Amino acid sequence: MERKESGAVGGILYTVYRSNRKTCVVRVTAEGRVEVKAPLRMSRQAIQAFVDSKIAWIERHLVEIDAINRQCERIGWEEGQVLPLLGRNRVVHTAAVGNPIVTDTEVLLPSSHAxxxxxxxxxxxxxxxxxxxxxxxxxxxxxxxxxxxxxxxxxxxxxxxxxxxxxxxxxxxxxxxxxxxxxxxxxxxxxxxxxxxxxxxxxxxxxxxxxxxxxxxxxxxxxxxxxxxxxxxxxxxxxx
CATH class of the missing domain: 3.30.2010.10 (Metalloproteases ("zincins"), catalytic domain)
Structure with a gap:
């Protein structure tokens, strides 16, 4: 059973998820939330000390996530957009096809589903x-x-x-x-x-x-x- 609680250190809010695990880890989500996974019996003080030891890492990732979200917040569809698939860029078009088609250079989407x-x-x-x-x-x-x-x-x-x-x-x-x-x-x-x-x-x-x-x-x-x-x-x- 996972237990949830919250904490803060250095002005950074974080959520703790306690479970039957042996180690403590911290991650920054794509939305900019700081989450900590900790053992059930680990004290609040120990968790806070662990998060405090990762402050520089957390702050750097929060800045990166904020920059990414700002860059992406006004994304809209454009004909001929370039999107990756298996690391290779492909141009996305709408076309008179019945189902989506993937080629080495393109992704074709049915124009009837624009x-x-x-x-x-x-x-x-x-x-x-x-x-x-x-x-x-x-x-x-x-x-x-x-x-x-x-x-x-x-x-x-x-x-x-x-x-x-x-x-x-x-x-x-x-x-x-x-x-x-x-x-x-x-x-x-x-x-x-x-x-x-x-x-x-x-x-x-x-x-x-x-x-x-x-x-x-x-x-x-x-x-x-x-x-x-x-x-x-x-x-x-x-x-x-």
Missing amino acids: GSRGALLERLYRQEAREYLTLRTAEKAKEEGFVYRQVKINGAHGRWGSCSAGGNLNFSWLLILVAPDLIDYVILHELCHTIHMNHSQSFWREVGRRMPDYGLRREQLRQEQIKTMYLYKLVQNDKG
Whole structure:
């Protein structure tokens, strides 16, 4: 059972989610919320001290998130927009087609559904994500000797993926925007959680042993946030 409470340090408000876990982690969501996941028995003082030790990191990410949201707040549909898919930019057009079509250079959306292009785009990207991530996860698991239950696609826009205690791997459909080598990092990251359900040193050693350059890929993935937020806002603003 997860318990929720709030706190503040250095003028920054944060929400604490307590659960049966061993480590404490902090993250800044795409909306600019600061969330802390902490063990059930960890004291409020210890949690506050932990957050205080991460203040510089939190403040930097809050500034970045604010800049991204300001850049994206007035997004509207434009014919011929360029959007990424698997790290490759494609021009998005409406055309006289029955269903959305993806080519190496274009995404064609039915002109008869011009009033719901956002919904069409999301449906298309979700389908692409489901097909690609299901297949690639199976390949990586076989290569690395992992066992998992199933792959699920969700609509998270502040988290690339997660792994449940039951071995289900969950990925945001927005992950399909980024390059395959960055997707591989997220897949491996979540597969490693089938062994270590935390972000302990043992977990990161496991990731590093299987992907020595994971730190570089992780940083590159963080830089992709603007692209993913742009598409998310476009979809939400143009669902019709």
